[in-house]
Amino acid sequence: MTQRKGEASELDTDVQAHIGRQLRAGYVDILNQPVPDRFLELLAELDSREGRRAGEENDVRQNRSR
Amino acid sequence: MSEAPPPAPRDELLVHIPSLRAFAVSLSGQIDRADDLVQETLVKAWRNLGSFTEGTNMRAWLFTILRNVYISDIRRRRREVQDTDSVFAESVAVAPQQNGHMDLADFRKALADLPEEQREALILIGAAEFSYEEAAEIAGCAVGTVKSRVNRARNALARRLNLDVGEIGLEPQLRAALGTPPHS
Structure with a gap:
């Protein structure tokens, strides 16, 4: 375990745990939600819109890396 | 030596959407605003996929884009609202249930x-x-x-x-x- 210096050492580790728990709880809540349809639709749209162009760019990229 | 084809950008971005949303909600405090931030992030990321270095951390790359999108959004709001306090007040409109x-x-x-x-x-x-x-x-x-x-x-x-x-x-x-x- 690393020792924290200065201000942080005044903060009890239990308080830190409490803050961390709250912080993580809100985050994980969203993390576990399914991806909303609007994003699936967005990616599909981007994919189809740039499909042809992306194909050409990939060819160029592959040629360059050889 | 044969290389496996890289995953389609669409699939790669999809994987990171849940963490982008979690980051955006944590930053902004509002789910609707967060999803707008994620949307803008995905469009920007898609446009700049060429500048992403393969083999590096895509989640970190996407978080960087989202973070910059968020900061521009704050600046825009500050100009519009001229009142930072109300932006913050609005961003925490989560009533205790x-x-x-x-x-x-x-x-x-x-x-x-x-x-x-x-x-x-x-x-x-x-x-x-x-x-x-x-x-x-x-x-x-x-x-x-x-x-x-x-x-x-x-x-x-x-x-x-x-x-x-x-x-x-x-x-x-x-x-x-x-x-x-x-x-x-």
């Missing part, structure tokens, strides 16, 4: 009231579990700056929430997780 949730609502309010750069650092380290090095990269600052921002954020939250250690159960695993920075 039950007694059991008061704690979390208070926490959200306190989190939303932190200076932007402190909140960002705390979320990157404490919630998204990036290393200090990755967080520094994302926030565009020095590693030491991230550390001091996280410390200041934790201290401010502790003071603000008036935490009584006696009422908080001990959770050694969480404490350990917070006490040592994650390594990747």
